Amino acid sequence: MSSYTAHFKVWRGDADGGGLADYQVEVNDGEVVLDIIHRLQATQAADLAVRWNCKAGKCGSCSAEVNGRPRLMCMTRMSVFSREETVTVTPMRTFPVIRDLVTDVSFNYTKAREVPAFVPPQGVAAGEYRMAQQDVERSQEFRKCIECFLCQNTCHVVRDHDENKPAFSGPRFLMRVAELDMHPLDAAAEAGLDRAASAQDEHGLGYCNITKCCTEVCPEGIHITDNALIPLKERAVDRKYDPLVWLGSKIRRRGQ
Amino acid sequence: MPPLVTAVGLALFVTYATWRAFANSHYYAAPYVSPFYSPCLASNCQDMKGGADWPLFGSWWGLSPALLVLVFPLGFRLTCYYYRKAYYRGIWSSPPACAVAEPHAKYTGETRFPLILQNSHRYFFYLALVVAGILTYDAVLGFRDEHGNWGHMGLGTLVLLANIALIWAYTVSCHSCRHVIGGKLRHFSRHPVRYRLWGWVGTLTARHMLLAWSSLISVGVADFYVYLVSSGAFDDPRFF
Amino acid sequence: MTNVERHAYDVVVVGAGGAGLRAAIEARERGMRTAVICKSLFGKAHTVMAEGGIAASMGNANGHDNWQVHFRDTMRGGKFLNHWRMAELHAKEAPDRVWELETWGALFDRTKDGRISQRNFGGHEYPRLAHVGDRTGLELIRTLQQKIVSLQQEDHAETGDYEGRLKVFQECTVTRVLKDGDRVAGVFGYVRESGRLFVIDAPAVVLATGGIGKSFKVTSNSWEYTGDGHALALLAGAPLINMEFIQFHPTGMVWPPSVKGILVTESVRGDGGVLRNSEGKRFMFGYVPDVFKEKYAQSEEEADGWYADPETHRRPPELLPRDEVARAINSEVKAGRGSPHGGVFLDVSTRLSPEEIKRRLPSMHHQFKELADVDITAEPMEVGPTCHYMMGGVDVEPDTAAARGVPGLFAAGEVAGGMHGSNRLGGNSLSDLLVFGRRAGLFAAEYAAGLPAPERPAAGEEQIDEAAAEALRPFGAEAGDGGPDAGDGGSGAAVENPYTLHQELQQVMNDLVGIIRRGPEMERALQHLAELRVRSRRALVEGHRQFNPGWHLALDLRNMLLVSECVALAALERTESRGGHTRDDHPGMDRTWRKVNLVCELAGKDEAGHGTAAATAPTAAGDAAAGPGTARAEDAAGPDGAAGMSGASGPVSTGTAASVSLRRRPMDPIRPDLLDLFERDELLKYLTDEELDA
Numbered sequence A: 001m002s003s004y005t006a007h008f009k010v011w012r013g014d015a016d017g018g019g020l021a022d023y024q025v026e027v028n029d030g031e032v033v034l035d036i037i038h039r040l041q042a043t044q045a046a047d048l049a050v051r052w053n054c055k056a057g058k059c060g061s062c063s064a065e066v067n068g069r070p071r072l073m074c075m076t077r078m079s080v081f082s083r084e085e086t087v088t089v090t091p092m093r094t095f096p097v098i099r100d101l102v103t104d105v106s107f108n109y110t111k112a113r114e115v116p117a118f119v120p121p122q123g124v125a126a127g128e129y130r131m132a133q134q135d136v137e138r139s140q141e142f143r144k145c146i147e148c149f150l151c152q153n154t155c156h157v158v159r160d161h162d163e164n165k166p167a168f169s170g171p172r173f174l175m176r177v178a179e180l181d182m183h184p185l186d187a188a189a190e191a192g193l194d195r196a197a198s199a200q201d202e203h204g205l206g207y208c209n210i211t212k213c214c215t216e217v218c219p220e221g222i223h224i225t226d227n228a229l230i231p232l233k234e235r236a237v238d239r240k241y242d243p244l245v246w247l248g249s250k251i252r253r254r255g256q
Numbered sequence B: 001m002p003p004l005v006t007a008v009g010l011a012l013f014v015t016y017a018t019w020r021a022f023a024n025s026h027y028y029a030a031p032y033v034s035p036f037y038s039p040c041l042a043s044n045c046q047d048m049k050g051g052a053d054w055p056l057f058g059s060w061w062g063l064s065p066a067l068l069v070l071v072f073p074l075g076f077r078l079t080c081y082y083y084r085k086a087y088y089r090g091i092w093s094s095p096p097a098c099a100v101a102e103p104h105a106k107y108t109g110e111t112r113f114p115l116i117l118q119n120s121h122r123y124f125f126y127l128a129l130v131v132a133g134i135l136t137y138d139a140v141l142g143f144r145d146e147h148g149n150w151g152h153m154g155l156g157t158l159v160l161l162a163n164i165a166l167i168w169a170y171t172v173s174c175h176s177c178r179h180v181i182g183g184k185l186r187h188f189s190r191h192p193v194r195y196r197l198w199g200w201v202g203t204l205t206a207r208h209m210l211l212a213w214s215s216l217i218s219v220g221v222a223d224f225y226v227y228l229v230s231s232g233a234f235d236d237p238r239f240f
Numbered sequence C: 001m002t003n004v005e006r007h008a009y010d011v012v013v014v015g016a017g018g019a020g021l022r023a024a025i026e027a028r029e030r031g032m033r034t035a036v037i038c039k040s041l042f043g044k045a046h047t048v049m050a051e052g053g054i055a056a057s058m059g060n061a062n063g064h065d066n067w068q069v070h071f072r073d074t075m076r077g078g079k080f081l082n083h084w085r086m087a088e089l090h091a092k093e094a095p096d097r098v099w100e101l102e103t104w105g106a107l108f109d110r111t112k113d114g115r116i117s118q119r120n121f122g123g124h125e126y127p128r129l130a131h132v133g134d135r136t137g138l139e140l141i142r143t144l145q146q147k148i149v150s151l152q153q154e155d156h157a158e159t160g161d162y163e164g165r166l167k168v169f170q171e172c173t174v175t176r177v178l179k180d181g182d183r184v185a186g187v188f189g190y191v192r193e194s195g196r197l198f199v200i201d202a203p204a205v206v207l208a209t210g211g212i213g214k215s216f217k218v219t220s221n222s223w224e225y226t227g228d229g230h231a232l233a234l235l236a237g238a239p240l241i242n243m244e245f246i247q248f249h250p251t252g253m254v255w256p257p258s259v260k261g262i263l264v265t266e267s268v269r270g271d272g273g274v275l276r277n278s279e280g281k282r283f284m285f286g287y288v289p290d291v292f293k294e295k296y297a298q299s300e301e302e303a304d305g306w307y308a309d310p311e312t313h314r315r316p317p318e319l320l321p322r323d324e325v326a327r328a329i330n331s332e333v334k335a336g337r338g339s340p341h342g343g344v345f346l347d348v349s350t351r352l353s354p355e356e357i358k359r360r361l362p363s364m365h366h367q368f369k370e371l372a373d374v375d376i377t378a379e380p381m382e383v384g385p386t387c388h389y390m391m392g393g394v395d396v397e398p399d400t401a402a403a404r405g406v407p408g409l410f411a412a413g414e415v416a417g418g419m420h421g422s423n424r425l426g427g428n429s430l431s432d433l434l435v436f437g438r439r440a441g442l443f444a445a446e447y448a449a450g451l452p453a454p455e456r457p458a459a460g461e462e463q464i465d466e467a468a469a470e471a472l473r474p475f476g477a478e479a480g481d482g483g484p485d486a487g488d489g490g491s492g493a494a495v496e497n498p499y500t501l502h503q504e505l506q507q508v509m510n511d512l513v514g515i516i517r518r519g520p521e522m523e524r525a526l527q528h529l530a531e532l533r534v535r536s537r538r539a540l541v542e543g544h545r546q547f548n549p550g551w552h553l554a555l556d557l558r559n560m561l562l563v564s565e566c567v568a569l570a571a572l573e574r575t576e577s578r579g580g581h582t583r584d585d586h587p588g589m590d591r592t593w594r595k596v597n598l599v600c601e602l603a604g605k606d607e608a609g610h611g612t613a614a615a616t617a618p619t620a621a622g623d624a625a626a627g628p629g630t631a632r633a634e635d636a637a638g639p640d641g642a643a644g645m646s647g648a649s650g651p652v653s654t655g656t657a658a659s660v661s662l663r664r665r666p667m668d669p670i671r672p673d674l675l676d677l678f679e680r681d682e683l684l685k686y687l688t689d690e691e692l693d694a
Ligand SMILES: Cc1cc2nc3c(=O)[nH]c(=O)nc-3n(C[C@H](O)[C@H](O)[C@H](O)COP(=O)(O)OP(=O)(O)OC[C@H]3O[C@@H](n4cnc5c(N)ncnc54)[C@H](O)[C@@H]3O)c2cc1C
Pocket: C014, C015, C016, C017, C018, C019, C020, C037, C038, C039, C040, C044, C045, C046, C047, C048, C049, C050, C051, C052, C053, C054, C055, C136, C137, C172, C173, C174, C175, C208, C209, C210, C211, C220, C221, C224, C228, C229, C263, C388, C389, C412, C413, C414, C415, C426, C427, C428, C429, C430, C431, C433
C-alpha cells in the first residue's frame, strides 16, 4: 500500500455556530483518523482544535463522531474507509461545542461528583484488605472505563433530550454506582446508603430503556447494559418490588 | 438486527399468535398439545388425556382457553429486557438506531406508568418457570401414543422437545434469572456453587437475543405442527 | 496592567498525574486550600498510560521480599547514581502507599489468598508489581481522581461547595512560576479553552508535570510531555540534575509508522515473552553485562525453567534492566538482524495460551489487533526502542521534595530528579509518584501553613505583565512587539510554523542525542538547538486564543528547547556510559563519574538576581565561571547568546532567549548501613576504592 489523498470534512466552528470544512489530505499506510487530523493541523489548519493524549486508546480524550458514528479517532483506522469515501469528522453531539472537535464535557464531571464515593469498611486497616479475585472481577470490568464519554454521548436519553440531563447520570455513572455496589468491601449499606435504590431515585436509572447503544460504542468493550445497568435494575427491583425477597425478609425478620 | 426486520418479525408472530389464540380449535392431537393451550384452565377444553388440563376457571369462561394462559408468556416476553430493547428500537424508535435522532419531543423512559411496570419482569420470570415446567410435562407426554400408552415417539415428540429445550434455554438465560441465581451476591467466593451457576447462566444470557428469537419461532412451529396434525393436513410420522 | 483572572490558594499543584493528585490529596487533608492545574482533562494525565504495575515490596507473591531487597534492586538499576535517601524512602514507603489506594477503592488483581497479586518485572528480584491486568496506571489515576472527588463531597456536605477547598483547574497551562524575591509567589498560566490568562497566588507550588519525551521523534509519551515542569523550575531559578539520563524503553511498536514508539509493556516479557532476531535466535543471552552475570540465566533451558520455578533457576536475560535490553536490540538491528520494519521480534504466543494472553495482557492484545493487524496470541510482535522516561529532573531535598534554592517550590514524580539515578526500573515510577507525591504535598502544606497571610510573598505587577506578554507573543501583534522583529538577529526573518520547528527539534534529538551518543554529534545538536531557539522566537500562529493548538505548541517550544539543551549539554559532558546514557565514544562505566551529578541551571541566574527569571535573557553567554562543565555551555551559547543580546529589546524577550549552564557536583556519600546491604564485591563495580575504604 502507498499513500493517497483523501477527502475529509471536518466540523469547524464554536459555540456560535459553524459548519463542515473540506480538506484534501494525504493518507499513509496504517494511519488512523487522528493522524490525519494532526496532518491537517501541521499543514493546513494550525488552529484546528482537537483533544488527544495517548494515541493508543487508553486515555479516552479523542472522542468524536466519524461518519456519524461515535468513536475514538486514535482507534479508527483509515483502512476501514475506501479511498473514494469522504470522511466526515464532527464533535460529540450531546455536549456543547467549545471549538471545532472540542466539546464541553463538564456534564460528566458534575455527574461523577454526585455518586457517593467508596465507603471503606470500618475496622479494616490498610494492608488488611482481603478480596478474592472472583469477587473483584465484576467491578474491575467497569473500572476499565477510560472515560471517553462516548456512551454518555450516544445514549439517546440525553443525546436527544437536553431536558433529561439534570435527572439522568448516564451509563458511565450508573455503571459507577454498579461498580461500587458490587465492590466486595464497600460499606455504604452500613453507612445507611442504599446504592441500588439511589440509582433509581437519584441517578435516573429508570430513564434507561436498555437499548444498549452505550454498549455498542464502548471502546473498552465493557458490557455496560448487561453487566451494569440490568443488574442494577434487578437490584432496584430487589429493594422495591420482589415479592419473594419481601416475604423472605419478613420471615427472616420474624425468625430473629 | 435492523429495526425493520425486528418490527416485521414481531408483527408476524403477533398476527399468527392472535389468530391461533382466538381460534379455539385444532390445538390438541393426541398425544400432542399446542404450547399455546397448555395448561388449559377452563372447562371448555378438549380432553387431553392426563395432560395439563385443570379447569380452575370452571365453565363460565366462554372464550378460547388459550387467552387464560397466554398472558403469562406474553407478559414474560413483553417485559423481557431483550424484547424491550427490540420493540423500543424497532417499533417505538426510541432510539431508531444508535446515534440517530429519535422522533419524540419528550422522553421519560421507564420512570412512569405504564412503563414503570417493566419492573415486574421478575414476577413473570417466576411464573415462566411454572409454565416451562408444564410444557416440559407436555413434552414428556409426547412419549405416549394416542391411546395413552408409553413408548411412543413421533416427529411431534421431537418438535415439542426442541421447543421445550429452547424455552428452557430462553427462560434460564433471563437477566432476572442471572440475578437471582448469583448476580445479587456480594461475595461469590462464599457461594462457590451459585458462582458457578451464575457463570453458566451468564454464558446463556450473552445469547439471550438469539434464544429469544429461536424460542419464539419454536413455539410458533410447535403450535403450527399441532394444528397441522390435528386438522388432518399432515400425518405425524411415527418413529416407534 | 494585564487583564488576568486572579485566585488565591495555599498550595498549587501543577500536574494532575499520579504525583500531582497524591500531593493535592495530602495538602488538602492537611487543611490547605489546594488547587490542581493540568493541561488535559482531569483523569487523562500521562499516568493513565502506565501499564505494568506499581513496585512495592509487600511480599505477597514471595515472602522473602522486603524494602531492603527493593532498595538494592533500585540502586543496581540506577547504577548507584540514585540519591540513596530517595531510594530508601521509596522502598520503605511504597507498600503503605499501595495499601492506602485500596482504602480509596482501588481493585488490584488478587492472589489466591485474597491479597494484592504481584508480577515479575525487569530488574526486580522478586515478583513485586501490584497490577490490574495491563492497565495499572488507569487504576491508579482513577482511584486518586475518585479520592479527590470524595474529598470534594466531604467539603460539599460540610460547606455546600464542592470546590471550596480543593479545585481542579483542568485544561490550563502554567507558563511561569511567579516569585517574590527568593520565594515562590504563585503561578501564571492560560486557560486552553478560552485563551484567558490567569494568576494563582500561592506560597507553595508543587511541580508534578511529568516528562520530556515530546522532544524526541520516537517516543511513548504524549503531547503533554514537553518538559514544562523542568523548564518552569529552571526559569524560577531551581537547578536540574541527571538530565543526561533518558530511558529508552526497549519495546515500542515499530510499525505502522503512525504508531511508532507506542509502548509495548514490559509485562509481556515478565509474563514469558521472549526476544528473537531475524535468525530466530534469542539474542539476549549474548548481552548480559558482567555486573549482572551471576543473576541471569546462561541458557534457554535455565531461563525457561525460571517461569515455573524461580527458586532454583536464574531469570531470563529478557528481564535485564531496560537500558541493557534497549542497547541489545539496537545492536541487533544495526548488525542487520532486525525484523522487516527495523525492530526485533517479541513473542509471547509460544509461551501462553491465547486465553491467558487475553486475560493477562488485554490491552496489548487490543492495541496490536486494532493498530497493527497483529494477533499477538498467534504471531510475534515487532518492537524497537522508544524514548520513554526522563530520569533527570528538579534537584530536590530527598525528604521534603523541596526544590533546592527556591523556597516554596516542590517537585515530585517524573519531573523530580535523583530517585532513579541513571536508569529507572519498571514499576518504580508509579510508586515514586505516590511516595514523593505525598511527601511533596505534606511539606508544601507545612511550608504554606507556616506563612500566615500577611507574610505571604506576592508577585509584582510587572512580572505578571511580562509573563502575559511572553504568553501572547506568538500572536505577534497582540504581544505588541510587531511579531518577527528585526531585533532577533535573524537575517530575512521569516515567520516560522511551530509544527515545523517541533518536528525539526524531534529529529535533532532523536538522531543526535538519542539512544547511542557521540561527542561530535552532540556538539552539532547543540548548534541546531541554538538555531532553533532563535527561530522559535519567530514562531507565529494564526487564529485566535480559543483552544488553539498552534499557539499552545508555540509556547511549549520554549520548554522543549530549554530542556533539550540541558540534555545535550549534560550528555556531552559525561564521558562514560551508564544506564540511560550510552556514549559510543566512551563505552565503559567509570567509577569516578559515579560520584558526580551534573547540575543544569539557567545561565546568568546569578546576575539575574532573585526576581523573576524574566531578566535573564541578555546574559545567556555571560556565565562562564560556574565550574568545569560550563565550558561547553559557553561554546554552545555562543552563536545564540549574541542573538539573545540583540533581541533583548523589551520585556517580551524573556525565556526564549535564555540559555543554560552546567556544573558538576559531588554526590552525597551513601549512608554506611545502606552500603552494608550489599556485598563488597558488588560495590567494587560501582564505587571507587577510596569511597569504600572511607
Ligand atoms: C506508555 C507508558 C507506560 C508506563 N508504564 C509504567 C509502569 O507500568 N509502571 C511505572 O511505574 N511507570 C510506568 N510509566 C511511567 C509513568 O507512567 C510516568 O513516569 C508517570 O506516570 C509520571 O507521572 P507524573 O505524575 O509525574 O506525571 P503525569 O502523569 O504525566 O502528569 C503530568 C501532569 O502535569 C500536567 N502538566 C504538564 N505540564 C503542565 C503545565 N505547563 N501546566 C499545567 N499542567 C501541566 C499534565 O497535564 C498532567 O496532568 C509508563 C509510562 C508510559 C508513557
